[in-house]
Each structure stands twice: as structure tokens, then as C-alpha cells.
Amino acid sequence: MTKEKNRNSGLGALSIKNVTKVYDPEGVNVMAVDNCSMEIAGSEVCMIVGPSGCGKTTLLNAIAGFHSVTEGSIHLDGELLCGPSKPLADQGADRMVVFQHGALFPWKTLQENVAYGPIVQKVLGSREAMDKAGTMLAEAGLGDFLTKYPGEVSSGMARRAEIVRALINDPKVLLLDEPYRAMDALTKQIMHESLLETYDRTGVTIFFITHDLEEAIFLGDKVHIVTTRPCQLKKTVEVKIPRPRSYETQSSEAFRKLLEEVSDAVHEEAVKAFQAGEREMA
Amino acid sequence: MSANSSTTNQNGKMVAPQGFNLFVYKTKKYLGQLDPYLTLMGIGLWLFAYWVLCEGLQIWRFDKLPGPVAISKDWFAVDPFQGISIFTQEYYDHIIVSCRRILIAFGIATAFGVPLGLFMGWSRTIRDYIFPIIEVLRPIPILAWVPLSILLLPGFEGPVLFLATLASFFVTTLNAMLGVDSIDEEYFRAAGCLGSSRWDVFKNVVVPGALPFIFTGLQISIGVAWFSLVAAEMVSGDLGLGYLIVDAYMNNVTVPMVIAMITLGFIGYFSSALVRMLGNKLMAWHVKELSQQGR
Ligand SMILES: Nc1ncnc2c1ncn2[C@@H]1O[C@H](COP(=O)(O)OP(=O)(O)OP(=O)(O)O)[C@@H](O)[C@H]1O
Ligand SMILES: [Mg+2]
Numbered sequence: 001m002t003k004e005k006n007r008n009s010g011l012g013a014l015s016i017k018n019v020t021k022v023y024d025p026e027g028v029n030v031m032a033v034d035n036c037s038m039e040i041a042g043s044e045v046c047m048i049v050g051p052s053g054c055g056k057t058t059l060l061n062a063i064a065g066f067h068s069v070t071e072g073s074i075h076l077d078g079e080l081l082c083g084p085s086k087p088l089a090d091q092g093a094d095r096m097v098v099f100q101h102g103a104l105f106p107w108k109t110l111q112e113n114v115a116y117g118p119i120v121q122k123v124l125g126s127r128e129a130m131d132k133a134g135t136m137l138a139e140a141g142l143g144d145f146l147t148k149y150p151g152e153v154s155s156g157m158a159r160r161a162e163i164v165r166a167l168i169n170d171p172k173v174l175l176l177d178e179p180y181r182a183m184d185a186l187t188k189q190i191m192h193e194s195l196l197e198t199y200d201r202t203g204v205t206i207f208f209i210t211h212d213l214e215e216a217i218f219l220g221d222k223v224h225i226v227t228t229r230p231c232q233l234k235k236t237v238e239v240k241i242p243r244p245r246s247y248e249t250q251s252s253e254a255f256r257k258l259l260e261e262v263s264d265a266v267h268e269e270a271v272k273a274f275q276a277g278e279r280e281m282a
Numbered sequence: 283m284s285a286n287s288s289t290t291n292q293n294g295k296m297v298a299p300q301g302f303n304l305f306v307y308k309t310k311k312y313l314g315q316l317d318p319y320l321t322l323m324g325i326g327l328w329l330f331a332y333w334v335l336c337e338g339l340q341i342w343r344f345d346k347l348p349g350p351v352a353i354s355k356d357w358f359a360v361d362p363f364q365g366i367s368i369f370t371q372e373y374y375d376h377i378i379v380s381c382r383r384i385l386i387a388f389g390i391a392t393a394f395g396v397p398l399g400l401f402m403g404w405s406r407t408i409r410d411y412i413f414p415i416i417e418v419l420r421p422i423p424i425l426a427w428v429p430l431s432i433l434l435l436p437g438f439e440g441p442v443l444f445l446a447t448l449a450s451f452f453v454t455t456l457n458a459m460l461g462v463d464s465i466d467e468e469y470f471r472a473a474g475c476l477g478s479s480r481w482d483v484f485k486n487v488v489v490p491g492a493l494p495f496i497f498t499g500l501q502i503s504i505g506v507a508w509f510s511l512v513a514a515e516m517v518s519g520d521l522g523l524g525y526l527i528v529d530a531y532m533n534n535v536t537v538p539m540v541i542a543m544i545t546l547g548f549i550g551y552f553s554s555a556l557v558r559m560l561g562n563k564l565m566a567w568h569v570k571e572l573s574q575q576g577r
Contacts (some may be wrong), residue, residue: 091475093475104472105469106568107490107568120479151570151574152570152571152574169476
């Protein structure tokens with residue numbers, strides 16, 4: 001695999017246009033996403049923050065092809081993923097998902113998990129795939145755990161392995177749904193460094209949902225703040241802190257200003273969400 | 283010999299014990315706990331109560347039953363008073379016949395039940411066709427099938443095998459299906475996103491994901507198979523442990539009756555332990571996950 005392969009190649013541009021998603025279980029319509037538009041350039045790290053239950057995962061699922069959109073369209077590098085003519089996007093290895101709760105197959109070892117994609121896509125023979133998986137896991141610092149099952153390693157290691165499982169397929173876009181949620185600050189820091197290192201190497205487009213504002217600014221090129229349900233784009237904050245970033249950046253003045261800007265916007269939405277919740281209860 | 287009994291290799295480095303060494307280590311650890319002694323005491327107390335009731339005090343109605351002394355005298359006698367002991371060929375004939383029947387019935391039930399259950403869990407269409415029928419047939423008690431099976435199948439062997447197979451089949455099928463239902467949706471999504479075909483998903487997600495449920499089901503199903511086999515042998519049989527029990531009862535020899543019962547207990551226990559061991563072997567990931575959680 002050549003390094004710097006699609007770094008700044010501009011591949012993996014996502015264009016989300018007027019997407020609406022309405023759930024209708026039991027005949028009651030729940031509008032999760034309403035007329036939401038977003039442009040994500042290729043090789044961009046795009047962070048999505050917004051109140052709980054506002055429809056972020058719904059948006060990600062539509063991109064990944066896990067469920068259909070009610071209206072609007074999503075394009076990847078100009079090609080239609082889903083739109084009025086085809087509400088459900090095909091699932092494909094060009095968009096790899098890292099799940100909110102982790103979804104390494106517990107019955108496969110880390111190495112088998114990582115090798116799985118290339119094997120079923122028939123990109124590599126199983127021997128080559130296993131070798132490549134071993135190498136890539138070793139690069140991610142998991143060389144000693146190749147034959148361990150996901151249940152035997154820490155959640156941080158499992159998460160890193162899951163990202164490796166996604167990256168072995170050379171995706172254009174990496175879709176992460178609060179991947180570092182229940183992690184302690186120290187582990188999170190290591191995970192961030194590892195993700196940024198991967199990003200610098202591959203230039204994959206990253207679509208990253210999080211609740212952690214510092215994480216959003218530290219990792220992102222852009223932070224998209226979305227409104228409370230139904231989900232719409234409220235504000236986009238550009239993060240112009242140069243890469244490579246290190247942990248010291250978090251104490252810089254520029255970082256603090258951005259954090260303030262983002263938290264103001266998020267706070268406003270959180271209050272709205274809270275009040276809406278109270279209204280629903282009343 | 284020294285290599286066999288130590289956990290240290292030539293370089294003096296500690297290595298994890300394996301094979302026989304692991305067994306020795308585990309046995310030692312087990313004997314160091316209180317559990318085995320409590321178990322032994324429990325068995326002792328139970329036997330003692332049994333003896334007091336039947337032979338010691340000869341309580342009313344219990345005096346009709348053979349006590350532990352009478353049973354062990356006959357069971358281990360070269361020339362047993364009531365005809366059945368570990369030295370008589372007849373004893374083994376009954377055991378072998380019953381075990382062979384279980385093997386066949388459990389084998390057929392597993393061979394058909396597991397795939398059917400998996401397909402039912404995997405495909406909505408297959409489930410819609412088959413599940414309602416199974417759900418109606420399943421609650422019919424296995425003994426209610428006896429007349430039908432005798433009408434349908436010739437000889438002694440046919441009905442007996444049919445009943446044991448049927449009972450075990452329902453349990454296995456249902457558990458395999460529930461096993462598929464129990465798999466987290468995210469594994470299917472992950473598999474889809476990694477580029478799996480529908481068949482890849484079946485092989486790599488459906489089958490391994492359902493395995494824990496399948497083996498729980500198989501352990502129950504082998505118990506159910508024994509249960510219905512013995513019932514069937516008692517109603518329609520020429521040989522087998524169930525037949526031995528009714529035959530002894532009819533002929534008023536109670537010792538072989540109890541010997542057959544205890545034998546069933548032990549064989550039943552070993553057969554389900556065997557299934558469990560096989561399951562643990564196939565699901566190393568599951569065993570390790572559970573042990574990680576301290577179970
Ligand atoms: N399958 C579904 N059927 C009906 N309603 C749903 C479904 N999935 C999600 N919803 C609703 O849609 C809304 C948005 O859900 P979604 O999971 O996208 O939120 P989220 O932003 O990811 O929340 P969180 O931050 O808590 O993960 C929620 O109110 C949820 O109850
Ligand atoms: Mg979510």
C-alpha cells in the first residue's frame with residue numbers, strides 16, 4: 001500500500017442535499033432529519049455535534065445505506081448514493097462505518113476481523129488478507145493481540161482494531177459514530193493521536209459524530225453544529241489550527257476561542273431540546 | 283517425567299500450562315476449594331436419608347423400595363439376585379440399545395433442526411412458511427404422538443426413534459431460530475458494509491452468532507430426547523433402559539428398576555456434558571468472553 005495515497009486527493013467528497021428522514025413506526029411520524037444540507041470536501045475531517053436524539057445517527061445511517069431517506073439526495077464524489085429515484089443507498093466498502101457500540105465480530109480474532117473485508121470482496125486471497133491484516137494491526141500497535149478475540153482486549157484496543165478493519169478496505173469515507181464515548185481521558189488522547197496519524201497517512205474523509213466539543217475542535221477541519229430534532233445544519237465552525245496538531249494546541253488561545261464559539265451554539269440547541277422535551281412531557 | 287509436572291520450561295521461564303499440566307493445575311485448584319467437599323457431603327447426606335427411609339427405619343411404603351445397600355449389593359454382584367448387574371451382558375444390551383437410539387434421534391434432530399432454525403431466523407419468507415406450523419405442533423405433548431407413531435411406523439424401533447427425534451427436533455429448531463434473532467443488528471450492518479454477499483453473512487454472522495443459543499438448545503434437546511425415548515420405550519419397546527424399568531416393575535423385581543433409573547441419570551448427565559464440551563470447543567471466543575467477565 002502506498003502511503004500518502006489519497007492524501008488531499010480530494011476523493012471522498014460528500015454532498016448532502018435537502019435530506020429529510022421521517023420514521024413512521026405505529027403511524028406516528030417522527031421527523032428525525034429535516035431538509036438538512038451539508039457539503040463535505042474530500043479528505044476533510046468533518047465533525048458533527050448536536051443534542052442527544054437529534055438525528056445524527058440517522059444521517060450517518062442514510063449515508064452508509066442502512067436505511068432510506070424520505071427526501072433529498074446524497075452524492076459521493078458526484079455519484080448518486082441515494083436520492084428520490086433510489087431512496088436506499090447501496091452498502092459498500094467505499095464508506096466504512098465504525099459503530100457507536102463497536103461491532104467487531106466477537107467470534108473472530110482481531111486479525112480475522114480485519115482480514116474479513118478484503119476476503120469477502122475477493123480483493124485478496126485469504127492468506128494475503130491475513131498477512132496484510134497482521135501488518136496493519138501491528139502498525140496500530142496491536143501486534144501482540146492478533147489472535148485475541150475482541151472480548152479479550154480492552155475497549156480502546158477493540159476500537160483501534162475496528163478502525164483498522166475499516167481502513168484495510170481503502171474507503172473514501174470513514175463514518176464514526178461517537179467511537180470514543182465511554183473512554184477515559186487518557187485512552188481518548190491515545191485514540192485521538194492514533195486517528196490523526198492514520199488521517200495524515202491516508203487522507204480519508206472523516207465524518208465523525210461526537211458530543212465532546214474539545215474532541216470536535218481538536219480533530220476537525222470543520223465542526224458542524226446541528227439543531228435539535230429535526231436535525232438541520234445550524235452553524236459551521238472552521239478550525240484553522242494547522243496540522244499536525246498535538247495535545248498542547250488544546251491550551252492555545254485560538255483553541256479556547258473556537259471552543260467558546262462552538263459551546264455557545266451547542267448550548268442554545270441543548271436548551272431548546274430541553275424545553276421541547278419539557279413541552280412533550282407536559 | 284519432570285517435563286510433565288512442571289510449568290517451567292528449560293530456560294526457566296514461566297509458560298502457561300497446557301494439556302495434562304493444565305488438567306493437573308485445575309484439579310489441584312478445584313480440590314483446594316470448599317466446593318468438592320460440600321458436594322461429597324451432600325451426596326453422603328442424601329444417601330444416608332435414603333438408607334434411613336428404606337432400610338434403617340423401614341418407614342411405611344418406603345419399605346417396598348430397595349435401599350442403597352440392597353441396590354449396590356446386586357449392582358456390583360457377579361451373580362445378581364434380581365438379574366441385572368455390571369457383570370451381566372443384559373445390562374449392557376439395554377444401555378447400548380438406548381444410547382444407539384439417542385445417537386440416531388439426536389443426530390437426525392440436530393442435522394435437520396439446526397439448519398432449519400438458522401434459515402428461519404435468516405429469511406423472513408422461510409419463517410412465514412414454517413414457523414406457524416411448528417408453533418402449533420410443538421405444544422402437543424410427546425406422549426400424545428404415541429398412537430399416531432405406532433400406526434404410522436412399523437415395528438418397535440420406528441415409533442421409538444420417531445418420538446425421540448420429534449421432541450428433540452422442536453427444541454433444537456426453536457433455539458437455533460432464537461439464536462439468529464439474538465444477534466445484534468450492528469453485526470449485520472458491519473458485514474454489509476464490509477462487502478459481504480448474503481451467503482457470506484449467513485456463514486460469518488448468522489451461524490457463529492447463533493452458536494451459543496444453538497448449544498444451549500442442544501443441551502436441552504438431548505435431555506428431551508432421553509425423556510421421550512424412555513417414555514417411548516416404556517410404551518412400545520423390546521429393549522432399552524425404559525423397557526427395563528417397566529419390565530422389572532411388571533415382574534416385581536424392584537432392584538433392576540432402580541438400577542436402570544440411576545443409570546439413566548448418569549448417562550443423561552454425561553451426554554449433556556459431552557454436548558457442552560463440544561460447544562465450548564467450537565466457541566472458544568464465547569468461553570473467553572465469559573471468563574473475562576468473571577463467569
Ligand atoms: N428506527 C426508528 N424508528 C423510529 N424512530 C427512530 C428510529 N431511529 C431513531 N428514531 C428517532 O429519531 C430521532 C433521532 O435518532 P438518532 O439516533 O438519529 O439520534 P442521535 O442524534 O444519533 O442521538 P444520540 O446522540 O443520542 O446518539 C430520535 O428521536 C429517535 O427516537
Ligand atoms: Mg446516535
